[in-house]
Amino acid sequence: MSLEFGPAVALSCRECGARYDLGPSFACLECFGPLEVAYDFGTVTREQIAAGPTSIWRYRALLPVPADVAAKRNMNPGWTNLVRADNLGRALGLRSLHVKDDSGNPTHSFKDRVVAIAVEAARTFGFHTLSCSSTGNLAGAVTAAAARAGLDACVFIPADLEQAKIAMARVFGGRLIGIEGTYDEVNRFCSELIGDPLGDKWGFVNVNLRPYYAEGSKTLAYEIAEQLGWRLPEQIVIPVASGSQLTKIDKGFKELVALGLVEDTPYKIFGAQAQGCSPVSAAYKAGHEVVQPVKPDTIAKSLAIGNPADGPYVLDIARRTGGGVEDVTDAEIVDAVKLLAATEGIFAETAGGVTVGVLKKLVEAGTLDPEAETVVLNTGDGLKTLDAVSSIAAPSAVIRPSLDAFRAI
Amino acid sequence: MSLEFGPAVALSCRECGARYDLGPSFACLECFGPLEVAYDFGTVTREQIAAGPTSIWRYRALLPVPADVAAKRNMNPGWTNLVRADNLGRALGLRSLHVKDDSGNPTHSFKDRVVAIAVEAARTFGFHTLSCSSTGNLAGAVTAAAARAGLDACVFIPADLEQAKIAMARVFGGRLIGIEGTYDEVNRFCSELIGDPLGDKWGFVNVNLRPYYAEGSKTLAYEIAEQLGWRLPEQIVIPVASGSQLTKIDKGFKELVALGLVEDTPYKIFGAQAQGCSPVSAAYKAGHEVVQPVKPDTIAKSLAIGNPADGPYVLDIARRTGGGVEDVTDAEIVDAVKLLAATEGIFAETAGGVTVGVLKKLVEAGTLDPEAETVVLNTGDGLKTLDAVSSIAAPSAVIRPSLDAFRAI
Structure with a gap:
């Protein structure tokens, strides 16, 4: 697993510090605290970074991604003005x-950064469908990244979002499900879906892939x-x-x-x-x-x-x-x-x-x-x-x- | 003048080859052909370019702009994926x-490239207002660049454009004039305006600044x-x-x-x-x-x-x-x-x-x-x-x- 996640070595609980193998987990089994990625960075220099691509992948030595991530089918966001x-x-x-x-x-939002990391984790874990609960920008970032990466997409939003965000999330070809409710209700629904056979092999970027996603x-x-x-x-x-x-x-x-x-x-x-x-x-x-x-x-x-x-x-x-x-x-x-x-x-x-x-x-x-x-x-x-x-x-x-x-x- | 326009040395007629000093001219006095920028490049290396900023200014040695252009107030477009x-x-x-x-x-369009060059020419020629005839994208690029550069803007569009393009051209604070007619009628109107005292000290990026603009x-x-x-x-x-x-x-x-x-x-x-x-x-x-x-x-x-x-x-x-x-x-x-x-x-x-x-x-x-x-x-x-x-x-x-x-x- 270590090669796929570059410098990342474990997931660790933000509350109690318990450590877990790198996997599609997001909550501590001991205390239910959120898990985050722990690293062993070694030496990283400004010169190494400057020699990298003009995208977030110039910082790949600081992210839970493989060394050859820039060669993969990804949106290559970042290095914005x-x-x-x-x-x-x-x-x-x-x-x-x-x-x-x-x-x-x-x-056109920062969400491309976080989704780019989640896509690599989804690939490694063998998920075939990329999903999320979203207030709009994330839905478009996920469906676009899934199209580029060759994954299926099914994303969930509050039904009353701005038209431009809805069109952008639909045009990339994934399924876009409007939920009658607030974002928080959409989010709760997604947490239920993860526990259901329907959501098997689904990578929810901001739920079961959240520790990786958030690092973006x-x-x-x-x-x-x-x-x-x-x-x-x-x-x-x-x-x-x-x-x-x-x-x-x-x-x-x-x-x-x-x-x-x-x-x-x-x-x-x-x-x-x-x-x-x-x-x-x-x-x-x-x-x-x-x-x-x-x-x-x-x-x-x-x-x-x-x-x-x-x-x-x-x-x-x-x-x-x-x-x-x-x-x-x-x-x-x-x-x-x-x-x-x-x-x-x-x-x-x-x-x-x-x-x-x-x-x-x-x-x-x-x-x-x-x-x-x-x-x-x-x-x-x-x-x-x-x-x-x-x-x-x-x-x-x-x-x-x-x-x-x-x-x- | 030569310092302000970097490697550019003259305007030359695309039809008859007649040469003119660098100025806010766009048509040959001999044959009415379009003028374009002529250069004396000297030596330009890949290494020089690669050491430049991640914007169009990495190619400043090939453009009619001063060597210190990257330090000026400009939108710094380019180096897109x-x-x-x-x-x-x-x-x-x-x-x-x-x-x-x-x-x-x-x-969000290639027009930022051409406008960036026109802004530097407008500054050099002492124009206080940036203008254009536009099918939409250019209007937004001009009003945004004028805001950044501290110039006034007054742009002209066919009145029936997409709402998003209209909003984008207005939000940057310039005047946006809808013309009842096609783009070609808008364009003809702008050519008349240049000859009128009303349009004095106005830089029309795609008319009297066109030779510079087009180089973008x-x-x-x-x-x-x-x-x-x-x-x-x-x-x-x-x-x-x-x-x-x-x-x-x-x-x-x-x-x-x-x-x-x-x-x-x-x-x-x-x-x-x-x-x-x-x-x-x-x-x-x-x-x-x-x-x-x-x-x-x-x-x-x-x-x-x-x-x-x-x-x-x-x-x-x-x-x-x-x-x-x-x-x-x-x-x-x-x-x-x-x-x-x-x-x-x-x-x-x-x-x-x-x-x-x-x-x-x-x-x-x-x-x-x-x-x-x-x-x-x-x-x-x-x-x-x-x-x-x-x-x-x-x-x-x-x-x-x-x-x-x-x-x-």
Whole structure:
């Protein structure tokens, strides 16, 4: 098994530390805690990484994938632009701001990163069908990756998602099942399906393949550090849905320090939620260590997870690093999407409006240091959430093709 | 002036060879022929290029831009994936097929490449407003790049474009003027505007900045050759709107040969049009050297240019290289979009359906050699032409969250 998973050596329980062989398991048999991948990295150098492909596979020595992963049929996501956002920084009063723009990925969200790792695990475990519960972006990433890899796909979404996300998940040829309910109900349904003979030989990327899948988010940390010239940012604003992405970016930064690839400089991690689904932000503000589930009601549907699995870990990381968790209203989300577009030419989906809106709110509150090097994540694409900007989905003016008509406006 | 335009030394007339200083000119004063950029390249090595950024600026020594262009406020497009398309190749009966997937660019079309060059020229010439006539993708690329560069934008489109393209062009904050008429009428209007005081200090990327703008398409040729391991493909299928992209890819291949960066191996260039706007294909089949304008009627709106400026050059290149020009119906375009998606996980806009549809047609007709190394271009994004796949813009099924309900389907 070791060859297929590269530097990964075991699964270990995040709660009690119990170790298990690498397999399609996700919960500790001792304490029911979540399992994550444990590694034996050996030596990894900046030069080795720089000599790799311009995709997440340049970090294959830090991921649970085989050394020849780049030769396999995979979407090869990553190495997206880290945009120096001087205009937005000036508008917000920040000296040094970058936007990590993950809309450049193959299906235009960060989900291509996590799915790419899950596909390799699915292949190794002999699964013939790739599946997931999804708030939309993941469904498209899974069906696209399955098409490329030659696997079947059957994905599950809340039935009321944006049309663009539905079309994108269908066009790749997999089955797309709408569930009458919230994402959390879709997720519970998938957990039942895994225990049923119907779901045999199915790899649910965010359930029984979750330990592998989640590691894909570490590549955001690696890329940000490498693109900054091999150093850590001082402040970073990350969206929180399940919370997995935020915890894995923290894990990625810590690995880079441990391997001597970056200096051990302090960084503050800030989580961003939509007010209409802000259980982690609410817990943070109340000083709680656990998260009270909520029923989501927000235009940021890709973040609409009311019962976030990694919520407690997000709270822990925000507090440990001196960061925080904040939320913004739907109106603030729309304003932030427009602000990012007008200043930097980046059209974010509503989740990007959440991070930029929270960034703005934190600067105004004095919580963020305006002099510190700051990174904000855009994890998705505005073309998938057009309703959020429907007020400007028409020309400024419509005229006949004549100079007189143009002069008149 | 020479520093601002790097290796470019003059504008020269494509028809009569007359030379002019580098300036915002686009037509020969002697014969009204189109002007293009002339260079004095000196020595350019693979190593120099490989040491550059992962954007079109790695080829800055081959473009009319300054040596420090990567430090300026620009969208930094390019270095998109060249996808090894084994599944699609197998479906079509081709031994070696790659898809150059330009949907990974910042605004998800190849237009970011050409606009990036035009922005630098606009800066140098002191234009304060960036403008264009557009079938949709260009409008978004221009307004995004203007936002990033800190320029004003005012762009012109046919009023009946896809909603996603309209929203994308508006969100970046520029003025978007819908014109009641076809693209060709929009284009004529812009030519009038340039001669009017209203359009003073305006850089129309595809009119008075066209010689610079058009050079951006050469980067597709450079990237394809470098990503194939520094060699030319044997066959390539390219969409034809104005025809500029196809002629510049040919120019790029010839430059690489002249500079000794690739071996001088033969390549065949094939142009692809939608049957509802196929003036170049019609001229090719009739054996004509000039193109008879048509009134477009096709779902491939980004290719709907009825009076293509570079039509005669496309005919010449297709004949000289032993290639051809072919067209496909709207139904074939939709089928090809779905085929590309289901085999490779790439969601193309209708223009990508045109190239893949033509590829299929040419293989079936025996015009393409199934054993030769072939590249097909996808120049845009399916999220912008969702209407083309509206028949599948719904879940396969909608059920309650229960195993019984799932079993029933």
